[in-house]
Amino acid sequence: MRLLLHRDAASSSSTARLDPRSWKFFWASRALPRCKETCWRAICGLLPLKETLFRRHIDVDPGCGFCASERENEDHLFLQCPAAKHIWFAFQLAIRVDSFTSFQAFWTAVIAMDDDEVLAMAQTVVYAIWEARNKVCFQQGELVVATVLRRVASLLEEAQVRDLARAPSVSLPAKWSKPAVDIIKCNFDASLRVDGTGGMGMVARDCQGEAMAAACSFPILCTSPLVAEAMSTYEMDTTVGY
Structure with missing residues (x-):
């Protein structure tokens, strides 16, 4: 420049x-x-x-x-x-x-x-x-x-x-909608710190909102929030049984 x-x-x-x-x-x-x-x-x-x-x-x-x-x-x-x-x-x-x-x-x-x-x-x-x-x-x-x-x-x-x-974190309203009958809904999220470490978590619930399974992992090393969330979906697929 x-x-x-x-x-x-x-x-x-x-x-x-x-x-x-x-x-x-x-x-x-x-x-x-x-x-x-x-x-x-x-x-x-x-x-x-x-x-x-x-x-x-x-x-x-x-x-x-x-x-x-x-x-x-x-x-x-x-x-x-x-x-x-x-x-x-x-x-x-x-x-x-x-x-x-x-x-x-x-x-x-x-x-x-x-x-x-x-x-x-x-x-x-x-x-x-x-x-x-x-x-x-x-x-x-x-x-x-x-x-x-x-x-x-x-x-x-x-x-x-x-x-x-x-930088302030963006807080979204906590609103969960129930899935249809006989459907299990999986929610996952991840967060990162400035140094590149962070954590992720996931939960699976039925149509009544009852938790069927859950898992979390900390610390993780990642390059971006998007990659961290992708890792959390993989973690859910491989470690959580229904």
Whole structure:
């Protein structure tokens, strides 16, 4: 996937403020909460960047934690630093950020796309850049772009697993209809967890609703709910006698 973002000619750090509707879309993203919060803090100028600390008379070198050639502020660290440019372009979105003069202008363009997937990816990239910067500054680590990209992929996968785990199950009304006389009705069902394990069960009842036979199995390993239900019909056929 390659993403082309166009800079508004009038955009600047003072004019590219996000409106309430944009913030609502921003916070509804499928990215991990820590990624959204870090990105929000960066947009609002709330991260303890070196230039911010220096302006507050804290004894710190204001140089960028990656390149040390420019002062470390939101615009430089997340857009203008050669390391940031490399990360944005090397990631699957292939974004060229050279045309953006401010971090807020960049986010105005991202949100204007109205694409939740792109938004979540961009928020995660910002978090990974900030995390990598902290490791370089405080753990004497070395910036490796490939490592940052793998971290982004890992965070996005974690967010996807979280969403699957939190997805509400669909509850159907419990209504059973009796079969005709001399007919035995078999009902079966199966469920799966995110890790691929699950269980299945079945029951056979006559026209009066009396249980004639039942069976269940747990745990099972399966690839989809449809296959699990197919397995439950096979289990009923081979293990339940009438």
